[in-house]
Amino acid sequence: MRGALATAAAIRSGETTALAECDAAIARIEAGDGAINAVVVRDFERAREQARAVDARVAAGDTSGVLLGVPMTVKESFDVAGLVSCWGFAEHADHVPSEDAVAVQRLKAAGAVILGKTNVPVALADIQTNNPVYGRTRNPHNLDRVPGGSSGGAAAALAAGFVPIEIGSDIGGSIRTPAAFCGMWGHKPTYNALLSFGHNFPRTEGCGVALNVIGPIARDADDLEALFEVMGGDALSRPAPRExxxxxxxxxxxxxxxxxxxxxxxxxxxxxxxxxxxxxxxxxxxxxxxxxxxxxxxxxxxxxxxxxxxxxxxxxxxxxxxxxxxxxxxxxxxxxxxxxxxxxxxxxxxxxxxxxxxxxxxxxxxxxxxxxxxxxxxxxxxxxxxxxxxxxxxxxxxxxxxxxxxxxxxxxxxxxxxxxxxxxxxxxxxxxxxxxx
The missing domain is CATH 3.90.1300.10 (Amidase signature (AS) domain)
Structure with missing residues (x-):
């Protein structure tokens, strides 16, 4: 599997298409996720529609977008219009937001294709990932081990090679611990560096919870940096390279x-x-x-x-x-x-x-x-x-x-x-x- 930036470059050059990359990612999930249970909310048909729209744009000469045609998933706790966002609570399993979170809007604006959502513990409140709605997520390195939490499904999807990039949230290590347990890259940003609108407790409107941040998770450092920029990290001062x-x-x-x-x-x-x-x-x-x-x-x-x-x-x-x-x-x-x-x-x-x-x-x-x-x-x-x-x-x-x-x-x-x-x-x-x- 290519990384996110390499995938976008290949689509931009005509070496592949967004639909081909989307179908390949779906095939990887369908073949490998039965044992891992990372991608628990699947939106494959709408993802194919997004990919076709990207290909039509490329055919018309528009190859803009850092994440042009890149297939990815997002943590279940982010609002995606038309998809369940229940945070693992059975009583909220029918909660379907009508708008995308700001982070998801930025991903789509950069050309990303959203395949679905990845698993979380109840209330995002554990260092493992298990809940009564979606069940247990397992670490691809060893199925008997936890993938971390609360972004455990996100890190597991990356470690399994289903997708190259993901987004998570962190209040008690919920990006950093899954990244560490699964051998991925994860960044917890400075508090309030990125907008968290649309990452709300189910059926509430508030965001900006004390301590909580959203951030990128990726399989490699280049993709982590690119994803952080897309999410809003480009507004932060970037120092000159150092040895x-x-x-x-x-x-x-x-x-x-x-x-x-x-x-x-x-x-x-x-x-x-x-x-x-x-x-x-x-x-x-x-x-x-x-x-x-x-x-x-x-x-x-x-x-x-x-x-x-x-x-x-x-x-x-x-x-x-x-x-x-x-x-x-x-x-x-x-x-x-x-x-x-x-x-x-x-x-x-x-x-x-x-x-x-x-x-x-x-x-x-x-x-x-x-x-x-x-x-x-x-x-x-x-x-x-x-x-x-x-x-x-x-x-x-x-x-x-x-x-x-x-x-x-x-x-x-x-x-x-x-x-x-x-x-x-x-x-x-x-x-x-x-x-x-």
């Missing part, structure tokens, strides 16, 4: 509240060694790091309140408005603390999650245990890793840098300063290239 020797890197192999597998810590250390060998400045456990324990406590409070839409989190009481504003003050202070760190460093490299893809486990996340190098550790504590970037609203790119002893991808996140999304992506590219070589 690995120019970067200042801080390694954070383990969070004080969440253990990480030895294989992940070793991969981060090896990445640091590769950067240092290329001439970069590489440090460990810098004194400039914020209070990570305090940050995590505040992150979890804000996350639970946002996920409960201001109601009482399970077993708790609703947050008062004064307490909410105090929490926003803590968030602003945390962002300033990270800003001071980024006066000395270009990026922090840390785990996305403390394990590689783990076996399917329907125990509630708050009660779930993970086997981690021979010990059982609470799964919920691992949210400390995605929270590193989420609470201070920073950009972070998930990138594969290795493989564990079970053949599962090892992914890490490259965290950069506020609005320095292109720096995060550039350093993630450098990390991937250095480790591959």
């Amino acid at each position: 690995p020797r120019d970067w200042r890197i801080l390694l954070l192999p383990e969070h004080p509240l969440a253990p990480a597998q030895a294989a992940i810590k070793a991969a981060i250390e090896a990445t640091g060694t590769a950067f240092a060998s290329a001439g970069a400045r590489v440090d460990h456990d810098g004194d400039l790091l914020p209070d990570l324990i305090g940050q995590h406590m505040n992150y979890i409070r804000m996350l639970l309140t946002a996920m409960a839409r201001g109601g009482a989190p399970e077993g708790g009481t609703p947050m008062t408005l004064p307490d909410w504003f105090a929490l926003i003050d803590e968030q602003a202070k945390c962002r300033r603390d990270w800003g001071r760190l980024f006066g000395s460093y270009d990026a922090v490299i840390a785990p996305v999650w403390g394990t590689t893809a783990y076996p399917h486990d329907d125990t509630p996340l708050g009660e779930r245990l993970l086997q981690l190098d021979g010990i059982m550790a609470p799964a919920g504590a691992q949210l400390a890793y995605p929270g590193l970037a989420t609470f201070p609203m920073l950009p972070a790119t998930s990138v594969r840098i290795g493989t564990d002893a079970q053949g599962l991808p090892i992914g890490v996140q490259v965290i950069a300063d506020y609005n320095r999304d292109w720096t995060a992506i550039a350093i993630a590219r450098a990390a991937h290239d250095l480790m591959r070589s």
